[in-house]
Amino acid sequence: EPEVTQTPSHQVTQMGQEVILRCVPISNHLYFYWYRQILGQKVEFLVSFYNNEISEKSEIFDDQFSVERPDGSNFTLKIRSTKLEDSAMYFCASSASTGIYGYTFGSGTRLTVV
């Protein structure tokens, strides 16, 4: 069964450092998403990406965040200057279309900012 692959599975970084979280969506999917989940809290939407541009973003997704699809397979989330409160699980997801048949999630990257 097709999978969404995320790397790394764990990342520890110092406050103020830049991190790049990587995702390989399912190959024939067109819509890509980043979500995050702070420990013990609900899953939160960050950004959706379609046709090589951001289609929606939440209030969380401020100027410290950016997304990129540098080639035909990878989808990255960059946090420019990490803060302690950025510590969370970050999930990448992809879907064939919006709102239909669900999204396939990657296994997540646990980001710890120290």
Add this chain to the structure above:
Amino acid sequence: GQNIDQPTEMTATEGAIVQINCTYQTSGFNGLFWYQQHAGEAPTFLSYNVLDGLEEKGRFSSFLSRSKGYSYLLLKELQMKDSASYLCAVSDYQLIWGAGTKLIIKP
């Protein structure tokens, strides 16, 4: 505003049936999803409802009433491995998530 409510925690007995409710108020609606999430893992897809009624898939069933903004997930023949959080999410071009219901299964 966008709001999805579900109970924080439920307890049930192995072999029994449990119903997890979800109510929602969202500006748009493209369907309602139920996901299962074990601690420290990604959500995994359980069901999708876009029309009113019941969708059955093995031991799991999900019901939707769009006029009432209400859904439930029904789990039958509970097994210990069903202990997890169950997340209700509404699709409005992106997923809006409830906080999840932690289901504890007792022998």
